[in-house]
Amino acid sequence: MQNFVFHNPTKILFGKGTIPAIGPETVAFATKVLLVYGTGSIKRNGIYQQVTDSLLKAGAEIVEHPGVQSNPVLSHVREGIALAKGQKCRVVCAIGGGSVIDEAKAICAGAVVDHDVWKFFIGKKSVTSPLPLTTVLTLAASSSEMNSGMVITNEETRQKFGFANKKLYPQTSILDPEATFTVPADYTAYGAVDAIAHVLEFYFTTQDPATPVQDRFMEGLIINAMESCDRVLADLNGYQGRADLMWTATLALNGLTAAGLGKVGFPMHLIEHSLSALYNVPHGAGLSAIIPGWMRHQSQSTPQRFARFAERVFDFRNGSPEERAQKGIDALEEWFQKIHSPTSLADLNIPKQDIQQIAENTVALAKIWRIPDYDSERIQAILAGC
Ligand code: NZQ
Numbered sequence: 187m188q189n190f191v192f193h194n195p196t197k198i199l200f201g202k203g204t205i206p207a208i209g210p211e212t213v214a215f216a217t218k219v220l221l222v223y224g225t226g227s228i229k230r231n232g233i234y235q236q237v238t239d240s241l242l243k244a245g246a247e248i249v250e251h252p253g254v255q256s257n258p259v260l261s262h263v264r265e266g267i268a269l270a271k272g273q274k275c276r277v278v279c280a281i282g283g284g285s286v287i288d289e290a291k292a293i294c295a296g297a298v299v300d301h302d303v304w305k306f307f308i309g310k311k312s313v314t315s316p317l318p319l320t321t322v323l324t325l326a327a328s329s330s331e332m333n334s335g336m337v338i339t340n341e342e343t344r345q346k347f348g349f350a351n352k353k354l355y356p357q358t359s360i361l362d363p364e365a366t367f368t369v370p371a372d373y374t375a376y377g378a379v380d381a382i383a384h385v386l387e388f389y390f391t392t393q394d395p396a397t398p399v400q401d402r403f404m405e406g407l408i409i410n411a412m413e414s415c416d417r418v419l420a421d422l423n424g425y426q427g428r429a430d431l432m433w434t435a436t437l438a439l440n441g442l443t444a445a446g447l448g449k450v451g452f453p454m455h456l457i458e459h460s461l462s463a464l465y466n467v468p469h470g471a472g473l474s475a476i477i478p479g480w481m482r483h484q485s486q487s488t489p490q491r492f493a494r495f496a497e498r499v500f501d502f503r504n505g506s507p508e509e510r511a512q513k514g515i516d517a518l519e520e521w522f523q524k525i526h527s528p529t530s531l532a533d534l535n536i537p538k539q540d541i542q543q544i545a546e547n548t549v550a551l552a553k554i555w556r557i558p559d560y561d562s563e564r565i566q567a568i569l570a571g572c
């Protein structure tokens with residue numbers, strides 16, 4: 187196990203009936219609130235009403251910034267920043283999934299500076315004193331509710347870039363599993379894929395051979411993500427399944443899994459971001475199209491680790507490490523197919539001829555993330571296997 191610092195300052199309020207706490211939790215920072223949300227689901231399922239009732243009761247003055255789209259875009263972030271500055275909002279409250287929370291973080295960071303917000307994403311500026319952020323999570327997937335990352339698409343340059351800064355953790359996040367009852371089956375599945383991908387990235391890129399605590403923790407999260415997703419897809423309004431999936435997704439990328447692993451990478455996300463940037467596919471759908479191909483590529487150099495994944499997650503104990511590795515990857519791919527998440531570029535209607543263009547888009551982000559071993563040739567080879 188490597189040395190590490192773990193410091194996650196986000197306060198979590200988890201469970202049934204927790205949404206009415208959003209008012210007091212938010213006005214504890216300021217009363218002029220920028221309320222950020224998506225394209226309509228919270229109005230249909232009543233969460234908007236619950237949140238605004240609570241905010242108003244707590245004495246908040248609300249300025250609304252609706253219309254965040256899935257895979258949030260820079261132009262809309264800029265509109266939110268202009269609104270927050272113009273209306274002198276001093277706290278931001280996000281209600282939604284990863285897209286809404288990520289856009290809210292970008293607004294928090296951009297509303298207190300004079301330069302353009304994109305400079306954070308291309309490494310030209312660092313976040314200083316962002317506005318405080320509270321969230322009500324409505325979709326289990328990204329863990330943005332309890333981490334310091336944000337991912338935004340620049341529609342002009344067709345770049346989807348992610349960026350993290352320790353000042354961007356939400357102050358408080360409310361996780362009421364009932365808020366996710368209305369998430370349709372497809373996005374429920376994509377959310378589970380995303381949570382699994384977050385774990386796999388670190389599980390397969392750590393260079394440390396002796397991390398038993400983290401390994402068991404990560405294997406448990408993967409098994410829980412699959413089992414709870416299966417239960418939710420069988421009963422979209424099942425509280426226990428929704429609760430298990432929600433907390434699993436939050437734990438998958440809140441810093442705990444990586445603690446002690448040393449340097450880890452995020453290569454599947456690196457490539458997926460280009461799929462979202464170029465074709466606007468849902469993040470989890472893009473991931474499940476990349477994961478099996480990336481795993482087959484990577485397992486050639488570290489078959490033992492993939493064999494252990496197969497043994498611990500799928501109980502495959504027989505055969506050589508290479509055979510077990512292969513069986514584990516096949517089993518995960520079959521599970522993706524079972525939950526109707528795409529498992530190839532073809533499933534996403536992305537033609538083979540586009541592989542070079544995707545790779546070039548990915549290389550630009552690899553440079554910013556400082557992952558030099560992902561050059562165009564290697565990315566094209568991985569994509570060819572997808
Ligand atoms: O627009 P609304 O009405 O909010 O509808 C959304 C959207 O259409 C809908 N939805 C959300 N909650 C719902 C609901 N529909 C019915 N009932 C509910 N309770 O679901 C759709 C997808 O929402 P979105 O927020 O886009 O999904 P997700 O949470 O998967 O977020 C995806 C974004 O997060 C980024 C991704 O790149 C992507 O842009 N990520 C952020 C990360 C982070 N900050 O750490 C890490 C992740 O790896 C990921 O990259």
Ligand code: ZN
Nearest residue numbers: 328380383455
């Ligand atoms: Zn992700």
